[in-house]
Amino acid sequence: MDRRNxxxxxxxxxxxxLATGGGTLAAAQTAAQTPLDQSxxxxxxxxxxxxxxxxxxxxxxxGRGQTNWDVFSHTPGKVANGDTGxxxxxxYHRYREDIGLLRNLGVKAYRLSLAWSRIFPxxxxxxxxxxxxxxxxxIDALLxxxxxxxxxxxxxxxxxxxxxxxxxxxxxxxxxxxxGFMAGKLSDRVHRFMTVNELRCFTDxxxxxxxxxxxxxxxxxxxxxxxxxxxxxxxxGVQAIRAHAKAGTEVGIADNANIYVPAIETxxxxxxxxxxxxxxxxxxxxxxxxxxxxxxxLASAGADAPKVQAGDMAAIGSPLxxxxxxxxxxxxxxxxxxxxxxxxxxxxxxxSPRMASPWLYVGPEAAYWGVRAVSELWKPKxxxxxxxxxxxxxxxxxxGLVDDSDRIMYLRNYLGQFRRAAAEGYPLKGYFxxxxxxxxxxxxxxxxxxxxxxxxxxxxxxxxxxxxxxxKELIRRNALV
Ligand code: PNW
Numbered sequence: 346m347d348r349r350n351x352x353x354x355x356x357x358x359x360x361x362x363l364a365t366g367g368g369t370l371a372a373a374q375t376a377a378q379t380p381l382d383q384s385x386x387x388x389x390x391x392x393x394x395x396x397x398x399x400x401x402x403x404x405x406x407x408g409r410g411q412t413n414w415d416v417f418s419h420t421p422g423k424v425a426n427g428d429t430g431x432x433x434x435x436x437y438h439r440y441r442e443d444i445g446l447l448r449n450l451g452v453k454a455y456r457l458s459l460a461w462s463r464i465f466p467x468x469x470x471x472x473x474x475x476x477x478x479x480x481x482x483x484i485d486a487l488l489x490x491x492x493x494x495x496x497x498x499x500x501x502x503x504x505x506x507x508x509x510x511x512x513x514x515x516x517x518x519x520x521x522x523x524x525g526f527m528a529g530k531l532s533d534r535v536h537r538f539m540t541v542n543e544l545r546c547f548t549d550x551x552x553x554x555x556x557x558x559x560x561x562x563x564x565x566x567x568x569x570x571x572x573x574x575x576x577x578x579x580x581x582g583v584q585a586i587r588a589h590a591k592a593g594t595e596v597g598i599a600d601n602a603n604i605y606v607p608a609i610e611t612x613x614x615x616x617x618x619x620x621x622x623x624x625x626x627x628x629x630x631x632x633x634x635x636x637x638x639x640x641x642x643l644a645s646a647g648a649d650a651p652k653v654q655a656g657d658m659a660a661i662g663s664p665l666x667x668x669x670x671x672x673x674x675x676x677x678x679x680x681x682x683x684x685x686x687x688x689x690x691x692x693x694x695x696x697s698p699r700m701a702s703p704w705l706y707v708g709p710e711a712a713y714w715g716v717r718a719v720s721e722l723w724k725p726k727x728x729x730x731x732x733x734x735x736x737x738x739x740x741x742x743x744x745g746l747v748d749d750s751d752r753i754m755y756l757r758n759y760l761g762q763f764r765r766a767a768a769e770g771y772p773l774k775g776y777f778x779x780x781x782x783x784x785x786x787x788x789x790x791x792x793x794x795x796x797x798x799x800x801x802x803x804x805x806x807x808x809x810x811x812x813x814x815x816x817k818e819l820i821r822r823n824a825l826v
Contacts, residue, residue: 383825386767390493390775391820393447393797394732396500396542398430399784401460403437407475410466410500413510413551417558420789428790434652434782435805440483444490446781446798446807450818454493456599456731456777457483458490458542459499461523468504469519472802477530484534495777497599497731498541500580501557501787510559510569511548511607513643517578525585532590539599539669539731540582541575544629546601548575556788566649569807572628574653579633580660587663595666599731602630604715606675606708617688622718624686634723636662641686646711656800667774672715672759675708699784700755701736702786702793707755720771727774733759734779736793738784739810747799756812761825778816782807 423447436443447455447820461468463476487494499520507516520541528538534570550557553568563571579598586596605621607614623631628640636658638806673760681689693699698707734753739747756778763804767773783796791802797813800806818826 348785365468373580380467382768383761385764386773387823389767390454390573390729391823392452392495392775393450393495394673394777394779395436395781395784396458396497396502397460397463398433398500399503399780399786400434400436400443400782402430402435403686406437406706407463407479408466408473409460409476410462410468410473411505412460412462413505413558414502417449417560419558423558423560424788425790425792427512428785428792430785431666432802433785434630434800434802437479439805441486442686442807443781444483444486444492446593446809446813447487447492448490449809450797450813450817452492454495454775454777455487455781456488456495456497456539458502459527460496460502461499461520462502462504464527465504465519465523466506468507469522472526475670477527480531484531488534491634494526494535495536495537495539495729496531497539497542498586499540499547499578499763501547503547503558510550511578511666512563512567512576514574514577517574517581520578521581522746524582528586528594529589532586532594536593537595537597537667538586538590539597540579540586540796542598542599542731543601543671544572544575544598544633545603548572565646565708569628569646569649569651573653573657574584574630576632576661577657580657580663583663583665595727597665597667597729598667599669599671600630600633601671601673601732602626602715603669603676604672604674604711605678605690605718606710606714608677608679613680614678618678618714619718619722620686621676621678621688621690623722625690630668630719632658632661633665634668634725648745665725667727667729668680668719668725669729670719671714671732671779672711673710673733673735674704675714677708689814700751701738702789705735707758709758709762712759713764713766715767716763716766716771716773720766725772727772729774732779733763734795734797736795737781739794739799741799741808745808749810749812752810753815754799755762756816757825760819766824 418424420797484494546569552561552563552571555562603625605618607618626640627639677691693706699705737749739750780795782798783794783800786793799808
């Protein structure tokens with residue numbers, strides 16, 4: 346009940362009752378309330394997410410090979426403050442403590458990624474048994490804690506030894522060999538694998554925008570080729586995982602398709618939104634879900650379209666057991682008869698609300714529309730949210746705690762919209778909050794904190810933020826709180 350209704354009702358039952366009878370007030374409140382059902386579906390999978398380079402540290406330990414992000418972060422000027430992932434959260438050594446944090450939250454699942462270069466230090470060739478042992482230990486400790494591991498095979502830390510990196514199509518093949526190999530090692534205990542994380546980030550940010558490793562600004566034809574190698578790696582990876590994993594292992598992708606939101610929820614604008622979703626993600630999720638590059642993409646790329654070999658598109662379109670989405674920020678859309686595409690994407694405005702990362706505009710409706718548009722466009726069997734969360738400029742208060750009401754505000758609003766999607770029957774099965782703890786935030790180094798646990802990077806002390814207590818309660822009730 347909001348304050349205005351409460352006051353109205355208080356007046357109606359009379360000032361005397363309000364002033365004297367607590368019981369009368371409680372009864373009046375009950376009568377006035379029709380509480381919204383805030384619950385999530387039974388068996389909804391609650392989890393947290395992290396990624397190898399962002400938390401592990403130990404970059405030279407136990408035979409780990411160098412990666413593109415080691416090189417990039419050690420190149421002056423590339424990462425805020427010259428920060429690197431050399432130590433990060435030191436989870437390589439502290440994973441038992443981190444699993445303790447997960448257990449305390451009551452999550453049923455943890456999304457982690459494997460560092461390819463711990464397994465194949467050169468990207469391919471002879472596997473490194475110590476790298477495999479490390480992930481065996483982590484996975485066994487998770488299972489001992491009653492937590493289901495969900496494994497991403499590639500979350501951006503690419504073995505540096507692979508010649509040409511993602512510009513070379515052989516990297517897609519090397520990825521598939523590595524992913525198949527690890528699926529063979531882990532699928533007795535890991536039942537859900539995600540191939541790659543965020544196609545658009547490791548291709549475009551690394552090769553077009555230049556803000557992520559390897560820091561290139563290539564011309565369009567080469568960018569499209571890198572994108573093609575990215576989706577090809579995913580597709581070949583799906584096939585390799587299926588070939589080596591136990592029957593029943595689920596395989597999907599964790600992608601950050603651009604998420605479009607109708608400015609007005611009417612059929613006209615909703616249709617425009619779905620068109621934007623499909624066309625503006627044509628080289629990424631649309632290719633993966635449809636096994637082809639749609640005409641509008643090929644027409645706009647023209648002579649810069651990627652070079653595709655026989656069999657590529659069938660591999661890219663390999664059927665998936667689920668689609669996982671990283672959802673952070675919205676792009677608003679309106680139907681627009683003046684635009685040949687029939688829609689216009691609306692720019693964010695100076696006063697559009699955002700969180701601590703400049704790109705992180707707040708738009709909880711992205712949670713609902715991301716799930717709905719993907720469901721309606723491609724009918725996946727299941728959808729997971731592989732990431733959602735926010736940066737905040739967290740500081741410790743006088744008691745040494747972090748009262749991150751801003752992060753709770755963000756999460757509660759997004760989760761309300763995920764709940765809406767689940768309640769309407771879209772096949773949303775689970776949610777991984779980004780992130781379990783503050784970590785190496787790529788080009789922002791340690792200046793941006795996404796965790797629900799605060800990490801003091803000088804001492805490696807982890808402290809639950811208020812948002813961790815909030816998430817724990819939400820999980821306990823399986824309902825918004
Ligand atoms: C994701 N954007 O990155 C990554 O998967 C995580 O590793 C990362 O820490 C997290 O989100 C927070 O940034 C993104 O510009 C980077 O829209 C950039 C964007 C989205 C996601």
